[in-house]
Amino acid sequence: MHHRMIPRAFFSLVLLGFLGAARFASGQGTQPAANPAVVEVRETLDAARKEIDAYRAGGGKAAVPDHPATRWHETLWAYRERDPGSEAAALATAEAIQLLIRAELSDQAHARVEAVSADDLAWERLAAYLYYEGSARKDFAYAVAKLSEVAAGSSNAAIKSAALLALGRAQRRQGDNAAAVKSLESARHSAPESVSAREADGILYEIANLSVGLKAPNFSGKSRAGRAISLESLRGSVVVMVFWAST
Amino acid sequence: MEEVPLFKALHAKYADRGAVILGIGLDQWVARADRTVKEKGMSWPQLVDGKGFGGDIAKTYHVEGTPTLFVLDRAGRIVARPGSAKQVEESLLAALDKP
Numbered sequence: 391m392h393h394r395m396i397p398r399a400f401f402s403l404v405l406l407g408f409l410g411a412a413r414f415a416s417g418q419g420t421q422p423a424a425n426p427a428v429v430e431v432r433e434t435l436d437a438a439r440k441e442i443d444a445y446r447a448g449g450g451k452a453a454v455p456d457h458p459a460t461r462w463h464e465t466l467w468a469y470r471e472r473d474p475g476s477e478a479a480a481l482a483t484a485e486a487i488q489l490l491i492r493a494e495l496s497d498q499a500h501a502r503v504e505a506v507s508a509d510d511l512a513w514e515r516l517a518a519y520l521y522y523e524g525s526a527r528k529d530f531a532y533a534v535a536k537l538s539e540v541a542a543g544s545s546n547a548a549i550k551s552a553a554l555l556a557l558g559r560a561q562r563r564q565g566d567n568a569a570a571v572k573s574l575e576s577a578r579h580s581a582p583e584s585v586s587a588r589e590a591d592g593i594l595y596e597i598a599n600l601s602v603g604l605k606a607p608n609f610s611g612k613s614r615a616g617r618a619i620s621l622e623s624l625r626g627s628v629v630v631m632v633f634w635a636s637t
Numbered sequence: 638m639e640e641v642p643l644f645k646a647l648h649a650k651y652a653d654r655g656a657v658i659l660g661i662g663l664d665q666w667v668a669r670a671d672r673t674v675k676e677k678g679m680s681w682p683q684l685v686d687g688k689g690f691g692g693d694i695a696k697t698y699h700v701e702g703t704p705t706l707f708v709l710d711r712a713g714r715i716v717a718r719p720g721s722a723k724q725v726e727e728s729l730l731a732a733l734d735k736p
Binding site for chain 2: 592595596599600601602603604605606607608609611612613614615617619621622624625626627628629630631632633634635636637
């Protein structure tokens, strides 16, 4: 079994986006800042996140209709309608839905998702957001259904691959490794050498090598006390491996 | 490593029955890891290569954060990947009780 390591940076960026860090919005992301429409969307998003953070800090509740995300998502959605198919529209669409997801306004979020066709460039971001929504709600049913539909219906390789990657992750979390492997292998084939493909590779490696029930990959080394240690040498013991770092 | 007391308790309770705690320190500076081990009284074996998340074992086990935990049975099979130190005891006990 060979594999390539997935770049941690990608996962972190997606996660940061999910956590609402203003990284993308403040222009430090990977996109060039030249497109004025994109800059405008990012600035709007930045303002939205600031207000929503303040709302939360002031004890404002999630999952209520007068959540500030409701209004901000409308503002972003208007960008989508201004210049359909553009990079700015794709960004605004995905982030509008993400605001609703983070506000735990699932019904509204899903209604918006239904308006996004399988070839809409918003899916390059939105696929991961649906996975994280499932993760937060501990219910992947909607994500799995929708991502399957997009993966099957899209003619864009990058979208297909992003949808299949998110689908595979959701299926793995549902405990269906066989389905996850199928989706992740398809993600790899849809867009070889893409970020999604590399990420899929990493998860396939985990499923094949680090799943519960498998023999743990052996290693050996010298302990800080000078003792030779390998997993082989610990057979017969129950081993708790603790990866740690000083804080 | 605020979880150290939990691992200490597990070590004290189950070492006699054949439980081994194996630390893999991911500090970039071996001396820093050594200091932590000493200060916190982590009395179980430690592997530290000074390569952080880029070290061979961390890469093999796809470690992306700490603590990352694996519980292996007596045959060396992965029986659990607990999400936190608090969840270790249950799978550790089950593995110890397995013939």
